[in-house]
Amino acid sequence: MFLAWNEIRRNKLRFFLITGVLMLVAYLVFFLSGLATGLQTLNREAVDSWKADAIVLTDEADKSLLQSIMPADKESKLKADAVAPIGQLNAIANNDGEKQNISLFAIDPTSFIMPDIIEGKSFKNKYEVVASETLKSEDFTIGDKVKLSGSDDELTIVGFITSARFNAAPVLYTNFDTFYSIKYGEASETNNTKLNGFVVQSDDVDNITKDSTLEAIPIESFIEKLPGYSEQNMTLNFMIYFLLVISAVIVAIFLYVLTVQKINIFGVMKAQGISSAYLARSVVAQTFILAFVGVAIGLGLALLTGEFLPNAVPVTFDLPILLTYGAIFVVVAILGSLFSVRTIVKIDPLKAIGG
Template sequence: MFLAWQEIKKNKLRFTLITGVLMLVSYLVFFLSGLATGLADLNREAVDKWEASAIILTDESDKSLPQSFMSIDQLEDIDAKETAVIGQLNAIASQGDNKQNIALFGINQKEFLMPNVTEGRAFEEAYEVIADGSLKEEGFELGDELTLSSSDQRLTIVGFTDNARFNAAPVLYTNLSSFHQVKFGEAAEQNNDQINGIVVRDDSISNLTENDELESIEIETFIENLPGYTEQKLTLNFMIYFLFGISSIIVAIFLYVLTVQKISMFGVMKAQGISSSYLSRSVVAQTMILAFIGTVIGFVLTLISGAFLPAAVPVSFDLALMIIYGLILIAVATAGAVFSVLTIVRIDPLKAIGG
């Protein structure tokens, strides 16, 4: 470690370049991980807010809430501690020049799907809604009357809640009767028992229903089947994994070039009795120091960048995950020193010093 640190101090520019490259790679890895987490949250925030263990959908829905259609009477077929019915509709909400894709949730106010109100009040009358707080950033306010692309009914925002987006769309919560009026219009009375799913809280999700037309789906499985969720997550994760490999290759190339340039010096040191294992440990320690410094700087820069990003950028930093990625970066960078170690071991002192 002493030899490694002394060489770093002596050749500051050379090792600063290596540290800078590692810093940029780590910065990109941390930022991509924040982007992956942020985009995932956009899809699942409202579902996580349920704090549920499972959801009951029709067997033919392919685990899709909008494609599931059932009767509220089918609650009798569910054996669970807590249940909550939900209706769901995708639409475009407009207020003046403001337009926004939204997901409308029809719920019962006394059931656990009722969101906490952070501003305003809960819905009480027909066509009143609680909206996700992200709509405020788009110019929507309390008291705004919204028109929906799929209905002639107008909805009034009476409250806001936090962290309520479903499939990247802000959620509007309203009561079931208003939901039926919006979805079915004049046919609402004939369809006032229609819902899309039943959300369940129970210690066990097996044998929740014996109805062959219904399917019990674990919440995490339901989230993974949201349109684009898994594909988006896999794409960003593969980019991160490729960066790990790139980091290892870059460090290996830099250290190998430096080692080749110092072959004569290593030959003299070996001729003086310094063992190959000592020199190898010095190179590995040197790599760990550089990787640690570069990763820490990248970590700090990522957090600073995140503080200045506009709210429209869907970035959310999971500190525990970032620390894990940081440790992996240090490990793969250190693994990149293997080629240099092999070169040191093969150095013949006599040939290295021209004997």
């Protein structure tokens, strides 16, 4: 460590440049991680708020809530600790000219999936809804009259809940009478026993239902089947993994060049009795210092950037995930330095000093 630190102090500019490159790569890794987490949140925020273990859909719906249609009396076929019926449709909300994609959920306000009201009150009457607080940034307020595409009914926002989005769309919650009227219009009276599924709490997901027309899906499996969710996460994660590999290559190249430049010095040191193991530890320690400083600065810059980004940018920094990536980054950088260690071990003192 003494040799590593001494060399860094004597060659500040050279090692500052190496640290700068590592910092930029680390910054990009952390920012992509925040973007991946943020985009995940956009898709699953509402589902996470249910605190459910599974969702029951029709077997032919392919794990899609929107494609699942079943009669309400299917609840009698379920065995669980708690069951909450749910209906869902996607629409465009028009609030006095302000248009916004939304996801409308119909629920029983006494069920366990009813969200906490943070402003205003809960829906009680027909055509009343509570909205995700994310709609405030789109100028939606309590008392606003909202029309949904495909319906002439006018909804009144009576309250706001904590941020809730489903497939990136802000959520509105209402009762089933409102849902049937909006979805079926004049035919609502003949379709008022249909819903999309049941959200359940149960320790035994495999035995929730024996009905062959129904499928109990663990909540994580349901989320992973949301349109674009898995593909999006896989793409961003691959980008992060490639950046980690690139960082190892960068470290390997920089340190190898530095090692080649110092072959004569290393040869003299080995001729004086300094072991290859000591020199190797010095290179590894040097790499650790550079990578640690680069990661620390990159993390600080990423968190600072997050404070100044507009709400429209879906970036959410999860500190445990960032620290995990930071640790992996340092380990990968050290692995990259082993190429230089191999070169040091192979140095012949006599040849290195011209003997």
